[in-house]
Amino acid sequence: MFDGKTELRATFMTQNNDHGMMEEISLPEHLLPLGSVLGQGVSALDLCMVLAKIFRVQYTEVALMRLQQGSLHFVFPEYLRTSGAIPLSGKAVAAHTALSKKAEIFNNFARVKHASIFETIKPAATDSDEPAHPSPIQKLMSVPIMDRDSVVVGVIQISRKALDAKFAQDFSREDLHDLELVAGLLATAPALLAN
Numbered sequence: 209m210f211d212g213k214t215e216l217r218a219t220f221m222t223q224n225n226d227h228g229m230m231e232e233i234s235l236p237e238h239l240l241p242l243g244s245v246l247g248q249g250v251s252a253l254d255l256c257m258v259l260a261k262i263f264r265v266q267y268t269e270v271a272l273m274r275l276q277q278g279s280l281h282f283v284f285p286e287y288l289r290t291s292g293a294i295p296l297s298g299k300a301v302a303a304h305t306a307l308s309k310k311a312e313i314f315n316n317f318a319r320v321k322h323a324s325i326f327e328t329i330k331p332a333a334t335d336s337d338e339p340a341h342p343s344p345i346q347k348l349m350s351v352p353i354m355d356r357d358s359v360v361v362g363v364i365q366i367s368r369k370a371l372d373a374k375f376a377q378d379f380s381r382e383d384l385h386d387l388e389l390v391a392g393l394l395a396t397a398p399a400l401l402a403n
Contacts, residue, residue: 235389238262242390246397252284255399259390263366263383269345271365273302274400280306280363283400302363305350309360311388315378317348317367343369346376349384351391353400361395 235242241262245255252272260267271288273280279293280302294300296307301320305312314320345367353362366387368376394400 236386239386239389242393245399246393248398250397250399252399253286255397256284259364259366262390263387264377265366265368269367269369271302271367272362272394272400273364274362275306275360283362301348301350302365305352305363305365306360309352309354309358311351311384311391312349313379313381313384314348314350316373317345318373343371346370346373347379349379349387351384351387353391353394355395362400364391364394 239262241258244250245258253267256270256272257267259270263270268285270284271282272284273294274283275281275296278297279295280300281293282288282291294302296303301312301314347368348365349367350363350365352360353364354360364387366379366383368379370376
């Protein structure tokens with residue numbers, strides 16, 4: 209029986225910005241939508257909407273950060289761009305991911321000691337009259353984005369938010385592996401570099 213994840217692979221071309229050459233990339237079928245958002249003219253929102261669909265989360269549960277001058281700066285969500293940066297010298301999970309260069313998965317994130325400052329910042333006003341109370345992050349995957357020389361250029365995080373952990377599905381090892389594949393492509397993505 210075909211499971212849609214491992215048996216069918218497809219290939220697409222991507223720009224290798226380091227050497228100005230095109231490079232052939234093979235992705236499992238369920239990651240193919242990513243090929244449409246790695247080129248020029250794609251916004252961070254477009255990229256994160258596709259990532260949200262791939263990982264079955266809301267686009268507000270995707271964070272994309274670029275490393276600049278010793279701190280991680282939010283590229284997405286856009287409303288966090290002006291909320292400050294995460295210093296690599298701090299204790300934030302994203303900083304640890306960047307420094308260790310290791311992918312991490314936390315299916316008990318609410319119990320992990322972390323700075324929740326970015327969880328409390330609300331997006332810009334919505335059409336609803338109801339006050340928006342952000343749900344806390346319950347599950348988290350955090351993966352470094354590294355260039356060809358294994359230099360960290362950013363971090364991508366996918367979370368699942370809910371009022372209680374029992375309402376958020378765990379991330380699997382396969383999910384983490386998929387996010388590592390994605391991160392490998394993001395180092396040269398214009399949506400990360402141009403914002």
